Amino acid sequence: MSAPTLDRPAAPDEAALQAQFDATIAADHRIEPRDWMPEAYRSGLVRQIAQHAHSEIIGMQPEGDWLLAAPSLRRKAILLAKVQDEAGHGMYLYSAAETLGADRADLTDKLIERKQKYSSIFNYPTLTYADVGVIGWLVDGAAICNQVPLCRSSYGPYARAMIRVCKEESFHQRQGYELLMTMMRGTDAQRAMVQDAVDRWWAPSLMMFGPPDDDSPNSAQSMKWGVKRHSNDELRQRFVDMTVPQAEVLGVTLPDPELALDPATGRYRFGAIDWTEFKQVIAGKGPCNDERIARRRAARDDNAWVTEAATAYAGKHSR
Ligand SMILES: [Fe+2]
Ligand SMILES: [Fe+2]
Numbered sequence: 001m002s003a004p005t006l007d008r009p010a011a012p013d014e015a016a017l018q019a020q021f022d023a024t025i026a027a028d029h030r031i032e033p034r035d036w037m038p039e040a041y042r043s044g045l046v047r048q049i050a051q052h053a054h055s056e057i058i059g060m061q062p063e064g065d066w067l068l069a070a071p072s073l074r075r076k077a078i079l080l081a082k083v084q085d086e087a088g089h090g091m092y093l094y095s096a097a098e099t100l101g102a103d104r105a106d107l108t109d110k111l112i113e114r115k116q117k118y119s120s121i122f123n124y125p126t127l128t129y130a131d132v133g134v135i136g137w138l139v140d141g142a143a144i145c146n147q148v149p150l151c152r153s154s155y156g157p158y159a160r161a162m163i164r165v166c167k168e169e170s171f172h173q174r175q176g177y178e179l180l181m182t183m184m185r186g187t188d189a190q191r192a193m194v195q196d197a198v199d200r201w202w203a204p205s206l207m208m209f210g211p212p213d214d215d216s217p218n219s220a221q222s223m224k225w226g227v228k229r230h231s232n233d234e235l236r237q238r239f240v241d242m243t244v245p246q247a248e249v250l251g252v253t254l255p256d257p258e259l260a261l262d263p264a265t266g267r268y269r270f271g272a273i274d275w276t277e278f279k280q281v282i283a284g285k286g287p288c289n290d291e292r293i294a295r296r297r298a299a300r301d302d303n304a305w306v307t308e309a310a311t312a313y314a315g316k317h318s319r
Helices: 014-026 039-058 060-064 073-098 104-112 130-152 156-184 188-207 219-224 232-250 275-285 289-302 304-318
Strands: 260-262 267-269
Touching: 039 060, 039 073, 039 104, 039 219, 039 289, 060 073, 060 130, 060 289, 073 104, 073 156, 104 289, 130 156, 130 188, 130 232, 156 188, 156 232, 188 232, 188 275, 232 267, 275 289, 289 304
Parallel strands: none
Antiparallel strands: 260 267
C-alpha cells in the first residue's frame, strides 16, 4: 500500500466534478468562471454568447443608417443613445465570453469569416424612419421576451450581464412605441409609413425566436443545463400575446389574416411562418447580409491601428 503524498492533494476525479456541477444546476445555483464545467457546456455557452454579442454589434447598423437623417434633434439624441446602448451590450457579452476562455478578437474574426452567426433580423433594410420605431417596438420587444429569462441563466456572468441589458432594452422598446404613437397622430402619409414598416417587420420579428421546437437542435440540452429557460415556440407565443393588444392601441394591422384570439386558451393563434426564408437569411442570402459583414470587416480593418496603439499603451503601463 502506498502512502498518500502530503504535499499534493489528490485531484478530484471527473465523476466527482460532474456530480458537483449537476448538483449546482439542480439547486438552481450559478456556475461561475472558476468552477469546473463540462466542455460541451463551456463551448455551447461561448457559441450562444458570441452569437448574442455579434447580434448586438451588427444590430447597430440598420438603425445607425438613420442617425444623420433623424427628423429632429430630439429624435437624433434618442437614436444615438439607443445605438450606443447596443454597442455596450455587445461589450458586456464579449466580456462574458472571455470569462469562458474565448478571445474577443478571435470571435470578431469568426463573425467576419461567417463561422459564427448573428440574429437573422438584422439582415433586413431600414427603408423609412418608421422602421426605427418598428424596430424599437417589435425587434427590441422580441429581444426582451428572449432575454428576460436569460437573467436566470445558470452561467453567472451571462445572467448578470442580462440584467442591465434588459433594463436598457425596455427603454428601447418604449422609445420605438412612442415614436410610432407620434407618427400615428400625424398625417395619412405618416400612418401609411408606419403600417408599411409593420408589414415588413412582423414576420422577421417572429423568426427572431429561432426555428420551431421540433427543429431546434441545441434547445433540449440548453434547457437541461438551465442556460435556456423556455422553448422557442413558447417565447414566440408570449411575444404575440404581448404585441397584439399593443398593435390595437397603436391602430395598426398586423399582417396575418389568421391572427385570432383562441377563447379556449386566451392566447393568440397565428399563421404559419416562412421557415424557408429564415433558413436562407441565416445561410447568408438575406437582403443585407453581405453589406452588414462588409461594414463590420471595414470597421475592424480601418480601426486596427487604434487597437494596436491601445494595446501598446496598456503594455507600457503594465511594465
Ligand atoms: Fe441590445
Ligand atoms: Fe435594444
